[in-house]
Amino acid sequence: MSGKDRIAVFPSRAAMTLMKARLKGAQKGHSLLKKKADALMLRFRQILAKIIETKMLMGDVMKEASFSLAEATYSAGDFSLGVLQNVDKAQTKVKSRKDNVAGVSLPIFECVSEGADTFMLTGLSRGGQQVAHCKELFGKAVTLLVELASLQTSFITLDEVIKITNRRVNAIEHVIIPRIERTISYITTELDEREREEFYRLKKIQEKKKKMRDENEAEKARLQALGQRKEARNLLDQDDPDLLF
């Protein structure tokens, strides 16, 4: 970790209040981000479980679909070329919309089938039922594939966001908050020291004053003792009965 650094600030009580506020802010931010990371993690695990399930299903569905293609080719002959030549517009389209999870927008793909079935009459004179069955199975496979695609994109997006969020949480926990705490403790120590200095200074001044007063008293006493009061009469010193106070 990069040194025992703290924020460069002039240690004063105002700075202290500021730092305390910042610390509070950092702690709140940390707990909020942690909650976000937990929510995202939960969604992540759900998606992972679903992906595994869908992939297994996909294996079976594709196997069935290719087998049904073999069956259809057996009865109807090689209809694949005719189908390929006659394609013009897409019948099955994919629509995407955004889903919001704890502030992260995930794309969700949906399979939409529009338009009439141009291949309804394929295999009319032979193998029509097998061709229709084959069509059905491959349609299912396509829907499943679209689902799998949207799950995988969510997975990748979520993964990114979780990494970023965790990085931020760790940064706050291990860098920002210690730094602020160190700053606060530095300010505290500085303030304490200043107080102590202040205290010490006052004490010293008092001592000095006391010493000077003592010296003065000693001098006065000596001079009085010598009987020579060369000093002017101190108006304030006499006990004049005429003065009322």
Added chain:
Amino acid sequence: IWVALLLDKPKSTMDMLQLGDWTFNADNGYLEGLVRGFKAGILSEADYVNLEQCETLEDVKLHLQSTSYGSFLQNEPSPLNVSTVDDKLKELLVVEFEHMRNQAVQPLSQFLDFVTYSYMIDNIVLLISGTLHGRPASELIANCHPLGSFEQMESVCIATTPADLYNAVLIDTPLAPFFQECVSQQDLDEMNVELIRNTLYKAYLEAFYEFCQELGGRTAEVMGSLLQFEADRRAVIITINSFGTELSKDDRAKLYPRCGKLHPDGLARLARADEYESVRVASEAYGEYRPLFEGVGTNPGDKTLEDKFFEHEVALNKDAFLQQFQFGVFFAYIKLKEQEHRNIIWISECVAQRNRSKIKNYVPIF
């Protein structure tokens, strides 16, 4: 000895030996012998059992080597896949057929041409739909069935609009008469390509049937039964497959070939049918078709109607070989080879996809 026996036989058996028999071998003897030789090489039940036991396509290739197929897959790079096997099988059949066609004289040559017209119809439909959607010509031609190739194939790709196609190009193809009979220029534009295909095929079947009846004799007999079954089968299947689609009953009735046993009553009833039951009732009225509808279901383990039709077709084709001195053997041989082709590909797909549940769904021939 032949002549002596002939003169002694009573009149009823004279009918069995017809005049054509004496001259048949002069023109067609070599080819009939050839085709019977080819037929002997068709895979047997035992071969199919061996193929079923295979675990990978390499095993299949090994087993096929010990049959009449020999090492036709020898030069293919591994890993082998099913489409390569498919292509090679097709190539073999094309080579055999071309040889026979090249050696044939009239009327056998015209008969063999008729046999190729069904492939030509598929090719033309492919070319038309491809051209109208703007696909490159070389791709389209590469995908055509070689048995159905004809000289004007490239010119079909040059036409850009249906009008062009109809007036300039299709008129020159051998299928022109079929087009003229039933498909007009507007139809080319609007009709679904499947309808065009089926209309052409109907015209083809009826023309072929006429031709065989003109040839007369045993050919007419044998081919008659084969073509009638084909016509009836198409009518039934078209009816069943058109339930739930946008095909109207009138349009459907226009696709029924009229040379079958179901004409005219059965066809009329089929045209009115709305569901499977009515189709079944209409067809069971004809004795030969009743057993085909029994035991049909959609549960796993049941045969479908299509399977039953395939079986019946194989039986009829085998019967064609029982008579000598007629052209039906050629037609039957091609159809049996196609069925064998389908069987081999089916077994290979089951093996390649490791899904052996339905591996027995082929139709064994011998």
